[in-house]
Amino acid sequence: MDRRKQKTRRAIFQAFSRLLEIKHFNDITVQEILDEADIGRSTFYSHFETKDALLKEMCTDIFDHIFSSDLQSERSHDFSSSDHGLQEKITHLLYHLKDHKGNVLGVLSGESGELFMRFFKEYLKAMFEQYPESISQDVPKEFALNHLVGSFAEAVKWWMGNRMKMAPEELAECYLKLIGYHA
Amino acid sequence: MDRRKQKTRRAIFQAFSRLLEIKHFNDITVQEILDEADIGRSTFYSHFETKDALLKEMCTDIFDHIFSSDLQSERSHDFSSSDHGLQEKITHLLYHLKDHKGNVLGVLSGESGELFMRFFKEYLKAMFEQYPESISQDVPKEFALNHLVGSFAEAVKWWMGNRMKMAPEELAECYLKLIGYHA
DNA sequence: TATTATATCAAACGCTTTGTTCATTATCAA
DNA sequence: TTGATAATGAACAAAGCGTTTGATATAATA
Numbered sequence: 426m427d428r429r430k431q432k433t434r435r436a437i438f439q440a441f442s443r444l445l446e447i448k449h450f451n452d453i454t455v456q457e458i459l460d461e462a463d464i465g466r467s468t469f470y471s472h473f474e475t476k477d478a479l480l481k482e483m484c485t486d487i488f489d490h491i492f493s494s495d496l497q498s499e500r501s502h503d504f505s506s507s508d509h510g511l512q513e514k515i516t517h518l519l520y521h522l523k524d525h526k527g528n529v530l531g532v533l534s535g536e537s538g539e540l541f542m543r544f545f546k547e548y549l550k551a552m553f554e555q556y557p558e559s560i561s562q563d564v565p566k567e568f569a570l571n572h573l574v575g576s577f578a579e580a581v582k583w584w585m586g587n588r589m590k591m592a593p594e595e596l597a598e599c600y601l602k603l604i605g606y607h608a
Numbered sequence: 609m610d611r612r613k614q615k616t617r618r619a620i621f622q623a624f625s626r627l628l629e630i631k632h633f634n635d636i637t638v639q640e641i642l643d644e645a646d647i648g649r650s651t652f653y654s655h656f657e658t659k660d661a662l663l664k665e666m667c668t669d670i671f672d673h674i675f676s677s678d679l680q681s682e683r684s685h686d687f688s689s690s691d692h693g694l695q696e697k698i699t700h701l702l703y704h705l706k707d708h709k710g711n712v713l714g715v716l717s718g719e720s721g722e723l724f725m726r727f728f729k730e731y732l733k734a735m736f737e738q739y740p741e742s743i744s745q746d747v748p749k750e751f752a753l754n755h756l757v758g759s760f761a762e763a764v765k766w767w768m769g770n771r772m773k774m775a776p777e778e779l780a781e782c783y784l785k786l787i788g789y790h791a
Numbered sequence: 792t793a794t795t796a797t798a799t800c801a802a803a804c805g806c807t808t809t810g811t812t813c814a815t816t817a818t819c820a821a
Numbered sequence: 822t823t824g825a826t827a828a829t830g831a832a833c834a835a836a837g838c839g840t841t842t843g844a845t846a847t848a849a850t851a
Contacts, residue, residue, distance in 0.1 A: 429798050429847065451634065451719075454837065465800045470839065536634075536719050564782040565774075571766045572759055572786050579758030583751070591748075599747035603755050605788050612818060612827050637808065648829045653810065 434472060436462040438483060445531025450480065480537055484544045487528050491521040492548050510608050511556045512597055515577075518552075519593035522581060530585055542578055549574045559606050573604060617655060619645040621666060628714025633663065663720055667727045670711050674704040675731050693791050694739045695780055698760075701735075702776035705764060709772070716768055725761055732757045742789050756787060 440462035444453050455476055459466055473479040509517075522529055532541045553559055553573045561569040580600050584591060591599070601607075623645035627636050638659055642649055656662040692700075705712055715724045736742055736756045744752040763783050767774060774782070784790075 427798070427848065433799080455839090456837075465802095466838095467801085467840080467842095468799055471798075475839090536722055539719055539722055561786060563785050568763070568766070568774075568779075568782055569786065572763065572783075575762030575766070576755055576759035579762065580751070580755065583754045583758070591751075596751075599751055600755075602746050603744060603752065603787070605786075610819065610826070616828075638810085639808075648831095649809095650811080650813090650830080651828050654827075658810090 433464060433468060436464060437469065437472060441479060441483065442528055442531050445537065449535035450537035480532065480540055484532060484541055487525060488544055488548055491525060511559055511606065512601055512608060514552065515597040515600065516593050519596055523589055523593060526585065533582060533585055545578055546574050549577055576604065616647060616651060619647060620652065620655060624662060624666065625711055625714055628720065632718035633720035663715065663723055667715060667724055670708060671727055671731055674708060694742055694789065695784055695791060697735065698780040698783065699776050702779055705768065706772055706776060709768065713768060716765060728761055729757050732760055759787065
């Protein structure tokens with residue numbers, strides 16, 4: 426990809442991210458993004474069809490990065506050297522979210538949160554399905570899975586909204602207690 | 609309140625509700641509401657400051673009605689004759705939501721869901737606090753409460769999004785199983 | 792380096808939506 | 822009946838959107 430294009434794309438993402446930290450998605454105008462990123466109007470539209478498309482691509486980028494880095498061993502808190510249980514997996518995920526709080530916090534709350542959550546839940550669903558023992562047998566499977574995904578997403582939202590006071594390990598442990606999971 | 613004002617207000621609510629069933633909140637224009645409700649532009653703005661205000665008032669109306677009717681005994685599935693446990697309370701609530709699905713479904717999904725959920729959670733929080741035994745002692749109280757509220761709200765969203773195939777009693781039972789509640 | 796392709800730019804455009812205003816008409820409550 | 826209040830319809834400025842244009846700047850390539 427052309428260096429210029431990369432540079433502009435990054436500028437837009439960063440500007441958008443900065444704006445999301447101070448105001449809701451719906452209140453952000455394209456003009457503000459242009460000013461913040463210091464780019465021309467037509468340039469923006471050569472990158473993204475709409476403001477919504479921008480949000481969508483940003484979410485994709487974030488999750489692809491977070492979830493794909495699960496498979497690599499670049500970070501200190503990585504556990505990829507071997508298979509590991511749900512607790513480690515969750516802890517690991519929380520660390521990644523914490524690392525990306527700058528990007529995540531903006532898209533997480535307000536009206537943009539709707540889209541973020543949709544993406545997040547897709548990934549989470551795949552994750553929990555890798556741990557069948559976490560899915561209760563006492564209720565319909567779809568309901569049980571929705572409960573795991575939904576309540577975890579809510580927990581993360583709560584956690585990040587509260588400045589992540591709890592440590593990732595602690596949050597993971599508490600969450601597993603509440604869903605009655607015992608490794 | 610003036611009859612004319614009531615009539616117009618009702619027309620706006622109903623038109624808005626109808627529109628929410630076929631498209632997302634953000635895609636609805638004031639003009640569409642005017643056309644659907646068959647009222648003038650200035651009339652709309654004499655009732656509501658903005659489209660957001662309309663949504664907000666509508667949510668308030670819905671919840672006030674649902675939660676206040678908890679205290680009356682007008683409906684067949686009412687349990688207000690005596691104190692009752694969390695399971696009955698939840699079942700009762702689910703019946704009310706089902707009764708109001710026309711209004712609720714629209715504001716529940718899409719971008720308007722964000723606001724709906726905020727309202728819903730406030731009421732739920734108050735409800736769960738009336739049943740201290742439902743709040744786990746093993747984790748920080750704030751976290752436990754958030755878990756109850758968040759996962760229940762998610763369950764309702766899932767349930768209504770799936771055409772409410774499960775009976776309210778069944779959903780209540782399944783939910784309580786998953787949060788490990790035993791009356 | 793010279794050439795070709797492509798990204799960015801600024802400015803302007805038509806269009807939609809918004810929220811307000813105002814004079815007029817209809818409806819209500821007393 | 823009368824005075825107050827609500828609804829109407831038309832028009833308005835302002836803001837935002839997405840597109841187009843032709844010129845300029847920067848990258849990849851031969």
